[in-house]
Amino acid sequence: MPELPEVEVIRRALAPRLRGRRIMAVIWGDKGLRAQSPPEKLRAGLTGRRILRLLRRGKYLLMQVEGGDTLLLHLGMTGRLLLGPSPGEKNLPHVHLVFDLDDGSRLLFQDVRRFGQVLLYPPGVTPEPLARVGQEPFCRQVTPAWLQGQARHRRRPVKNFLLDGRVLAGIGNIYAAEILFAAGLHPETPVGELTLGQWEKLLAATRRILRRAIARGGTTVNDYLQPGGGTGLFQVELAVYGRAGEPCSRCGTPIRRVVQAGRSTFFCPRCQPAPPGPLPPDA
């Protein structure tokens, strides 16, 4: 599932190619996505309009068009944005939405599992899903003290806190595990017990890991925009995620896997020691 770095890299790659392009036609496939505006509404709101800019909030892409409408895109589990034309595109499976652009190129939304979202909002209306999106991890308001305030008196595990998109936007299961390893924090540490120094480490690790993934993705993103190109995550070096039983890159201790909130968590029991006292309930 794409996380913040993937969405941001896709945005950076697409933005200059889409900016100023006029949408000539909007074409729909016959199967619906998890959430989508009616085809007539999209056609009426987008056809003939120029694309002004492509923004990102959390894992959402926001395409602003002239006239003030905003198209909200979420890639869900398997969604991809492809920019054509390219050979074989006509027979590409699972394409749910096609924008014909005025330079002859086409923007395609392909989504095998159809958890994606494509919603159009009129001028002046804040897209409703964005109301639940927390702060951007790179935003200046996000400081160690702010994070500590968000976590005060809370017993939930720090990993679940990192995954909560209502606090920090865009961090998913994979990068959460990598961030906690980089910060030397056990994923089940009760979040309210972290010291300011630990929050400093955690925030620095968050930004470092996300920035590195964005930089790495920038070198491979062209593949992602082509049919048949890569899927899912960029080929970032993952230190702990998916490595249960393998030696830790720092200390050689076998990486452990536990399940938290129904999802796999990977950590090094030596580099990320369990906190003293009872572990919090998994919520």
Ligand SMILES: [Zn+2]
């Ligand atoms: Zn280790």
